[in-house]
Every structure is written in C-alpha cells, then in structure tokens.
Amino acid sequence: MLGVIYALVATGFTLFFGVMDVIKFSHGDVVMLGAFTALATYAAASGAGITHPALLLAFMLAAALGVMALLGALMARVLVLPLRGAPAINVLLITLMAGTAIRESVRLFYPQGSNPKPFPRLLPEGAFEAGGFTLRYDSLILLGLGLAAIAATGLLLERTRLGLAIRAVAQDPETAAVMGIPFRATVLATFALGSALAALAGVVNGLYYSEVNFGVGLLLGAIGFSSAVVGGLGSVWGAVLGAMVFAALQTAGALVVPGGSAYRDVFAFGAVIALMTWRPAGLLAERSAERV
Amino acid sequence: MPVAAWPALAAVAIGAGLAAALLLVHHKAAVLAVLAVGAALLVVAQRTRAGERAAASAAAHPRLVPVAVAACGLGLVMLLREDNFALLMLCTVALQTLAALGLHLQFGYAGVANFAGAAFLGVGAYTAAVLGGHLPSVLVLVTGAGLAALAGLLLALPLLRTRGHYAALITIAFGLLLRTFLEVNDTLGGPQGLKVPGFTLGGLAFNDAIVFDEDTEWSFYVPYAVLALALLGATHVLVRRLERSWIGLALDAVRVDETAAAAFGVNGGAWKIAAFCVGNALCGLAGALLAMVTGFVAPPSFAFGDSLVLVSIVILGGIGNPLGLLPAAFLVVVLPEKLQGLQEYRFLLFAVLVILVLRLRPGGLLPRRLRRWPGLP
Numbered sequence: 241m242l243g244v245i246y247a248l249v250a251t252g253f254t255l256f257f258g259v260m261d262v263i264k265f266s267h268g269d270v271v272m273l274g275a276f277t278a279l280a281t282y283a284a285a286s287g288a289g290i291t292h293p294a295l296l297l298a299f300m301l302a303a304a305l306g307v308m309a310l311l312g313a314l315m316a317r318v319l320v321l322p323l324r325g326a327p328a329i330n331v332l333l334i335t336l337m338a339g340t341a342i343r344e345s346v347r348l349f350y351p352q353g354s355n356p357k358p359f360p361r362l363l364p365e366g367a368f369e370a371g372g373f374t375l376r377y378d379s380l381i382l383l384g385l386g387l388a389a390i391a392a393t394g395l396l397l398e399r400t401r402l403g404l405a406i407r408a409v410a411q412d413p414e415t416a417a418v419m420g421i422p423f424r425a426t427v428l429a430t431f432a433l434g435s436a437l438a439a440l441a442g443v444v445n446g447l448y449y450s451e452v453n454f455g456v457g458l459l460l461g462a463i464g465f466s467s468a469v470v471g472g473l474g475s476v477w478g479a480v481l482g483a484m485v486f487a488a489l490q491t492a493g494a495l496v497v498p499g500g501s502a503y504r505d506v507f508a509f510g511a512v513i514a515l516m517t518w519r520p521a522g523l524l525a526e527r528s529a530e531r532v
Numbered sequence: 533m534p535v536a537a538w539p540a541l542a543a544v545a546i547g548a549g550l551a552a553a554l555l556l557v558h559h560k561a562a563v564l565a566v567l568a569v570g571a572a573l574l575v576v577a578q579r580t581r582a583g584e585r586a587a588a589s590a591a592a593h594p595r596l597v598p599v600a601v602a603a604c605g606l607g608l609v610m611l612l613r614e615d616n617f618a619l620l621m622l623c624t625v626a627l628q629t630l631a632a633l634g635l636h637l638q639f640g641y642a643g644v645a646n647f648a649g650a651a652f653l654g655v656g657a658y659t660a661a662v663l664g665g666h667l668p669s670v671l672v673l674v675t676g677a678g679l680a681a682l683a684g685l686l687l688a689l690p691l692l693r694t695r696g697h698y699a700a701l702i703t704i705a706f707g708l709l710l711r712t713f714l715e716v717n718d719t720l721g722g723p724q725g726l727k728v729p730g731f732t733l734g735g736l737a738f739n740d741a742i743v744f745d746e747d748t749e750w751s752f753y754v755p756y757a758v759l760a761l762a763l764l765g766a767t768h769v770l771v772r773r774l775e776r777s778w779i780g781l782a783l784d785a786v787r788v789d790e791t792a793a794a795a796f797g798v799n800g801g802a803w804k805i806a807a808f809c810v811g812n813a814l815c816g817l818a819g820a821l822l823a824m825v826t827g828f829v830a831p832p833s834f835a836f837g838d839s840l841v842l843v844s845i846v847i848l849g850g851i852g853n854p855l856g857l858l859p860a861a862f863l864v865v866v867l868p869e870k871l872q873g874l875q876e877y878r879f880l881l882f883a884v885l886v887i888l889v890l891r892l893r894p895g896g897l898l899p900r901r902l903r904r905w906p907g908l909p
Contacts, residue, residue, distance in 0.1 A: 263697050329645055333847060334890045336840060337883040344880035462708055469701045509709040513702055517690040
C-alpha cells in the first residue's frame with residue numbers, strides 16, 4: 241500500500257527527470273496541496289448538498305488532479321523552462337524554494353492549516369478475511385486505484401502519440417524538435433501529467449490515513465525522490481521498483497531493528513545510501529556515456 | 533602606481549554601518565529603509581565601478597584591511613554591549629556564516645553540493661551538549677569539528693561513486709536520517725533536546741554577565757560575540773589563502789572538469805573528500821559554539837529546512853565568493869527577527885526571495901570574480 245503511494249510520487253520525479261534532466265523538488269508539496277485541494281472541494285461540495293460518497297470522491301479527484309496539472313504546467317513554464325542551461329543545482333534550489341512557498345502558504349492561508357486535518361472517509365468500511373489475513377475494502381480500492389493509474393501512465397508512455405513525444409524529447413530534445421515535436425508543449429504536458437499523479441497520490445494518502453497535514457509533503461517528496469533514484473531516474477518501471485523497495489525497507493526496518501518502528505526511517509534512508517553506493521545510478525540504470 | 537587605501541576602508545566602514553543600523557533599528561519602516569539604502573549602494577557600486585576600486589585597493593593593502601575589519605567588528609560588539617538580543621543575533625550571523633563558509637568550500641570550490649549542512653551543525657551541537665563540562669571548552673569545540681568531519685567521512689564512498697542528482701540525494705538522505713535519529717534516540721534527549729554547558733576559558737565563564745560596577749554591566753554575549761567573530765575572521769583568512777593557493781586551483785579544476793583535471797594529475801576524488809571534510813568540520817565547529825551560545829539543543833533546529841537556509845546563504849551570497857556570505861547571512865538571519873510581524877511568514881518570504889534572486893541575478897548578490905594573478909597584466 242505504502243509502495244503504491246511512493247510509486248505515484250516517484251513516477252512524477254522520473255518523468256520530469258526524463259524530459260528536462262531536472263529534479264523538481266516541490267513535488268512532495270504538490271502531493272500535499274493536491275490533498276488539500278480535494279479537502280476544500282469536499283467542503284464546498286458537501287456544502288452544496290451533495291452527499292453521495294462516490295460522486296463526492298469523483299468531484300474531489302477531478303478538482304485535485306485538474307488544479308495540480310495546471311499548477312505543474314505553470315511551474316514548469318515559470319520556474320523550470322527559463323532556467324534551462326543554468327546549473328542543475330539552481331533548478332533544484334528554485335523548486336525546493338517553490339515547495340517551501342507552497343507548504344508555508346497552506347500553513348498560513350488555509351483555515352487552521354497548521355493543524356492536521358481529518359480527511360473524510362468516503363470508501364466503504366468493513367473488511368473481509370482470507371485465511372488469517374484481514375483486508376480492508378478501502379485499502380483494496382485504493383490499491384487498485386493506484387495500480388491502475390501507474391499502469392495507465394505506463395500505457396500512455398508506450399502506446400500513445402503523446403507518450404512517443406515525451407520519450408523522444410527525453411532522449412534528445414533537438415532531434416525531437418527537428419522531427420516536428422513541439423518541445424515546450426511536450427514538457428508542459430509532462431509536468432501536468434506528473435503533477436496530476438502527485439495529486440492522486442495526495443488523495444490516496446489522505447484516504448488511507450484519514451488525515452492530512454501541511455508537512456506531509458517534505459517526507460513524501462524525499463521518499464519519492466529516493467525511490468526514483470534507487471530505481472534509476474528516467475525509467476517509470478524503475479520508479480515503481482524503487483518505491484516497492486523503499487516500502488519494503490521501511491517495513492523491514494520496523495521489524496528487524498531493535499527499538500521498533502521509531503527507527504524505520506533511519507534504517508530506510510541508511511539503506512538507500514548503501515544501495516546508492518552499491519549501484520550509483522540506480523537498480524535499473526539508464527545507459528549513459530559521457531563524452532569528454 | 534600605489535593604490536589609495538581609502539576605498540577599501542570606506543567599503544568596510546559602510547558595511548559595518550549598515551550592519552549596525554540593521555541590528556539597532558526596531559521599527560519596521562526603518563528596517564526597510566536600511567535595506568533600501570543597502571540595495572541602492574549595491575547598485576551605485578556596480579554602476580560607478582566603486583566596487584572594483586574598493587576591491588583593487590583592498591588587494592593593494594593586504595595588512596591594513598583585515599585590521600580595519602577586525603576593528604569594525606570589535607566596535608560593533610562594543611556598540612551593542614548592553615543589548616542582549618542584538619548580540620545574540622550577531623553571534624548567530626557570525627556562526628551561520630562560519631558554517632556557510634564550510635559549505636562554500638565544498639560547493640563553491642570543489643563542486644560538492646551538501647544538503648545536510650544543518651545535520652553537521654547538529655553533530656557539533658550535540659557533541660557540545662554531551663561533552664561540555666567534562667572537557668575544556670576549547671577541546672569540546674575541536675572535538676565537535678572533528679566528529680562532524682568524521683560523520684562526513686561516512687559519506688565519502690557514496691559521494692565518490694555517485695554524481696549530480698544522485699550525490700544530492702546522498703546528503704539529503706543523511707540529513708533526514710540524522711534528524712530522525714536525534715528525534716527518536718532517548719539517550720540524546722529525544723524530541724526535548726539537551727542542555728548545553730557554557731564556554732569557559734581560563735576561569736572566565738562566558739555565561740556570566742560582565743559586571744564592572746553597579747551601573748556598568750555588559751551582556752554575557754559580549755565574549756561569545758568576540759569569539760564567534762574571531763573564529764569567523766580566522767576561517768575567512770584561511771579560506772581566502774586556500775583559494776589563492778595551488779590547493780584552490782586544484783579544487784577549481786576538479787569542479788570545472790574532473791576528467792580534464794585527472795588528465796593533468798589532479799586526484800579529483802581526494803580533493804573532493806578533503807574539501808567535504810574540512811567544510812563539515814567548519815559546520816561542526818559553528819554548531820558546537822552555537823549550542824553553547826544558546827545553551828540548548830533540540831532536533832528541530834537541525835531539520836532539512838535549516839540545511840536549505842545554509843545552502844541559500846551560499847547561493848544568495850554569490851557562489852564562490854566568501855565575501856558575499858556575510859551580507860547574505862545578515863539578510864537571512866536578521867531580517868525575519870526584525871520584521872517581527874512577518875515572523876510567521878518568514879519561510880514563505882525567504883523562499884520567494886531566493887526564487888527572485890535565482891531568476892534575476894543567477895550569480896548571487898556578489899558574484900565571484902575571475903582569478904587574477906599578481907604580476908599579470
């Protein structure tokens with residue numbers, strides 16, 4: 241379950257890195273903002289008298305995904321594209337700061353934004369038992385939703401014209417432009433796609449924990465980034481693999497390390513550093529050659 | 533042709549004056565006015581080449597200028613001798629600049645980005661908390677620096693094997709790891725943190741106010757401020773010397789093109805790790821003294837956001853120019869405290885400020901100049 245949320249976030253990182261060779265560090269905060277947008281939509285929609293949970297959820301998803309897609313494209317337009325050719329560290333820093341700006345804005349301007357917010361339970365309650373395991377229906381639905389989104393992204397990249405354009409730009413922007421692929425539009429579309437996935441991750445995260453908090457983005461962003469890097473930047477399946485590895489590491493850390501679950505993040509990040517030392521370019525490394 | 537000394541002295545005096553004004557004024561409008569004057573001076577200095585003249589004159593008088601700077605620093609401390617809060621801010625600025633100098637050594641010269649600066653500050657600070665009272669204070673500072681360097685050495689192998697974004701992840705992961713570790717570790721105080729004993733030197737306890745007679749009493753921050761400024765000054769001279777030496781040249785070569793540097797026999801990996809360790813030691817040193825000044829350490833002071841603040845000081849100041857760090861640190865530390873109403877909004881404001889600087893002035897406030905060899909035309 242955790243793995244699916246991480247995978248949604250990590251896919252965004254890997255998409256951005258693919259087309260622009262940049263790390264967009266505000267991604268975790270986009271996840272958080274997506275959850276808050278959904279929350280605001282929920283308040284507005286239930287205020288308007290809508291009570292059917294499925295309808296409410298549809299509205300929330302539509303609003304969160306739509307708004308975040310727009311925001312992602314906007315950030316690409318204002319912050320990332322103008323810095324093309326600047327040192328990578330500048331892009332990293334500018335997006336980190338944009339993330340901080342988003343986080344602080346939510347904390348300051350959302351009504352009581354500094355407190356954790358209860359996220360409405362909209363999925364059917366209950367659970368079914370299968371041989372000693374208890375599975376909650378809502379977890380199952382969220383799992384399906386997340387996996388479907390990742391599979392759809394994979395299909396989009398591999399089967400559609402847009403996906404072809406994204407992959408072409410990722411491989412070589414200049415040649416792609418010569419072939420008639422609009423560079424800017426493709427980049428903007430990629431950022432919109434990645435940010436919509438982030439919004440979905442935010443909503444899934446909120447539904448799963450029944451709570452959102454303005455600070456959730458930082459850790460989720462760092463975890464998503466770690467997952468994408470462990471898997472190998474630039475590869476969607478690498479991101480998914482990395483996310484699963486990270487979730488497994490956290491769980492293993494909680495089980496194996498004495499002192500229990502408190503140290504699970506210490507263990508997981510330590511393991512990430514060790515993994516990076518072992519395979520510096522990720523598990524599924526993109527093949528690269530450097531010309532001197 | 534001899535170059536006059538006054539442009540450099542004037543620049544030093546103006547800088548000290550601005551710093552004093554910023555520390556002394558309380559009203560919001562006055563703070564903004566001081567900032568406006570500073571910005572205007574910067575623009576004028578650029579348009580009229582006054583900045584270049586000041587730099588040339590400073591280069592021509594290598595003995596005089598440091599003395600003038602030291603005098604100004606001491607004067608500033610004396611001016612504020614009874615103002616606890618202003619002195620605390622001065623200490624913080626000096627120590628943040630010291631830590632930023634460390635980062636600058638890593639990033640500006642060797643090209644190693646460190647997103648865990650606050651974590652290394654934390655190593656120094658917790659060293660001071662645990663060892664303070666058991667060892668002489670000077671030794672505690674040295675141990676703090678040493679342990680921070682040692683902690684950085686753990687990352688040496690991962691950093692050498694990775695590059696670019698992957699290397700950035702290593703330091704980010706380390707920063708998050710250390711902070712979580714401090715938070716859950718009960719022997720180190722957990723989330724509540726630890727108390728830190730003050731600095732003592734030859735029987736003088738820095739934490740006691742200096743009382744001359746009934747009317748004259750200096751703040752206990754005075755010796756701390758002097759010590760912090762002295763450390764900063766010494767380190768600055770050291771870093772400057774390093775930059776001008778063949779070591780600085782080797783670091784520059786490694787940053788610009790490691791492969792080409794290797795072709796000329798420069799061992800890139802060794803230099804990167806050396807710069808990384810020295811930089812972390814400076815962070816640890818600053819952290820240890822900062823912990824003694826505030827008397828208290830807790831995990832939230834060493835979060836990822838604080839590492840970002842350090843990185844922003846380096847970027848804002850102008851990458852590769854140690855001189856720019858001080859004004860940048862002043863802006864970053866003092867401004868939020870002064871604009872009290874904005875305290876809530878400081879991270880937001882600050883994020884927007886850095887975004888604007890990156891968009892409009894990508895080289896930072898005072899960008900690095902090209903190397904000039906004495907004797908060349």
